[in-house]
Amino acid sequence: MAVTPLVGKQRESLRLATARWNIWEGAVRSSKTVCSILNWLRYVRTGPSGNLLMVGKTERTLKRNVIDPIQEMVGKRRCRYREGAGELDLFGRTIYTVGANNELASDKIKGLTLSGAYCDEVTTYPQSFFSMLGTRLSTDGAQGFGTTNPEGPNHWFKKDYLDRASLHLTRDGRIVESADPGALDLHRFTFQLADNPTLSASYVDALKREYVGLFYRRFVLGEWVLAQGAIYDMWDPDRHVVDILPRIDRWIGLGVDYGTVNPFAGLVLGLGADGRLYLTNEWRYDSKAARRSLTDHEYSERLRGWLARIPHPGAPSVLGVHPEWTVVDPSAASFVAQLYRDGLSPTLADNSVLDGIRLISSLLAAGLLLVHRSCAGWIEEVGGYSWDDKAAAKGEDRPIKDADHSLDAGRYVLKTTEALWRPHLLEAAA
Incomplete structure (x- = not known):
């Protein structure tokens, strides 16, 4: 060196x-x-x-x-x-x-x-x-x-x-x-x-694009600044929500946030032919709204049935996707065991919360992560996702843990599979 x-x-x-x-x-x-x-x-x-x-x-x-x-x-x-x-x-x-x-x-x-x-x-x-x-x-x-x-x-x-x-x-x-x-x-x-x-100037420019908002001030300018307000303040539904998906070249992964009392959320991540990432489909189950809890076996059965019915963009008669990774909430040990019994090979999610938030922030800012309108839970949660002011007063960076189930599922799959999709992103914006 x-x-x-x-x-x-x-x-x-x-x-x-x-x-x-x-x-x-x-x-x-x-x-x-x-x-x-x-x-x-x-x-x-x-x-x-x-x-x-x-x-x-x-x-x-x-x-x-x-x-x-x-x-x-x-x-x-x-x-x-x-x-x-x-x-x-x-x-x-x-x-x-x-x-x-x-x-x-x-x-x-x-x-x-x-x-x-x-x-x-x-x-x-x-x-x-x-x-x-x-x-x-x-x-x-x-x-x-x-x-x-x-x-x-x-x-x-x-x-x-x-x-x-x-x-x-x-x-x-x-x-x-x-x-x-x-x-x-x-x-x-x-x-x-x-x-x-x-x-090099090109590397510095790349870093400045990678870090936005709070993270730009901390990791580029070296400032000690408070985490407050909206976490994804770069989120713009007009820019980030799409009604039509491009051809999906790779079905990267399925992210799962497991819930029994809280909602269960599953999101599919795909790599588009245009070199961008897409949250393409979402499945949620709210046991409170349904007034019925599901067993791990029932969750697995319904989740796998939903994957089998997902139509392919541009070819609606072609049904079923097989994500390369199934990334599950690391606290959901019993559900992971159930997925193994049902023939899937789940992996525990990388739950580095701040690293995941930084990653999603940079992707949204660069226009490299788009969300299909059918992912209603993710779209509903993202605008209100905020930093916890009480935690910030103690010197901690922590999101408010409320209405974040689809966001967690998306963060799990994006962060855990980064090495898989990173080399294939749109070069001009990477």
């Missing part, structure tokens, strides 16, 4: 990374991770002796985001990761590796005395873990280094740590030192996409 010479804010951040905590935050692909890694490599070689720790949301994301790039930089002889053992050998030093994706993660570092720590995606950790980690950095001269993308302005990490930094290298490149006597020994380096001069 070739690392180009650092320039501007990149070099300045390495020069200023002298505090107890040093945090690179801001836009995606803005070079904050590379800068933090280079500083960590220097610290591993020259920092005080003692235990070192590297942390990610999970060990898998830590490996993908940080360890793999380090191995490309220095070679596997100087950087050997013992997967499963939770240890990394780097420049002859043993470094512990842990994931911090829930409140129990604090137990993984109790009793440790650390001389250094590297934290990837800090805002994804429980606050209790990061607080505990601070108490573990107790060796003389110990330092911590971390990266994060922006979240909401009320997030605990921004309010309790970043906003109390003793030094801030701002988005516009100014160095601001705090006059607050209670400021933390923390240096904050804020990056935006423009701070990485190695990116």
